[in-house]
Amino acid sequence: MTDSAKSAAGFDPSAFEGILGKLGHGGHLGMRYRAHGTGWVEMELPYSERLVGDAESGIIASGPIISLMDNATSLSVWTAIGEFRPQVTLDLRVDYMRPATPAKAVIGRGECYKVTRSMAFVRGIAHDGDPDDPVAHVAGTFIRVDNFLG
């Protein structure tokens, strides 16, 4: 089996989202699975007035975009290695290129570009329809842990 085939078969983020996504923070924000391949995952955050950060403009807050990208990049690690491996976010940087357009869904594409014994290195973009005109760029790292459930 090639690495690619192993990855595609070994971890299915859509099933993972079905189990955990609806229960926690992501589900509360309305986040949902969109697509994935080896080393990448796309999540979607439908527009909602509940997420607005500036009532006057109707632009969504930046907080939900951090959550979207945290989830998309985290899942991308598991599609990169083809299995679930307990990890936590060590750090995340988000550059806000422009406000998301009100009423449009925000799509978060997370990519894992390197995995080591302890670390996973990720990057991603958030956009609202055109990946060439992103709302935000992110870069981050995840660290493997043993005590995932405390």
Place this chain on the structure above:
Amino acid sequence: MSADPDMNAILGFMPPFAETMGITVDHLRNGLPVMAFDYGPHVMGRPGFLHGGAMSGLMEIAAIAALRVTVAAEEPAVRIKPVNITISFMRGGREARTYALGEVTRIGRRVANVEAKAWQDDPAKPIATIFMNFLLSSPKQA
């Protein structure tokens, strides 16, 4: 609403997203708001722990509020726009009330540098910190 004018001004900044997250002003410390939310499914990541994005959202609102309070005292008309945020996660957030407080490191003519930290039981043991850069502009430039 509080009778304290500073508190009313801060509550006026609170966006719909803050309400969605259950974020409230817990108290003021040196005139700056300590924001907080209670643990619940709405802020849960892996079972039994806070979601990193939820912590980040809380700290970001604390940072913005700290900057707005500080700016309002000097130049109330200035608009602020977040440029970026760097988040460091230090400890897993457990099933407890979580607090965050922002601190303005520097306000320049065009840029403000703001930090915030989040903690649960002990402010001296942060669970996460952020650094943010904001662009400042007067209404006529914007």
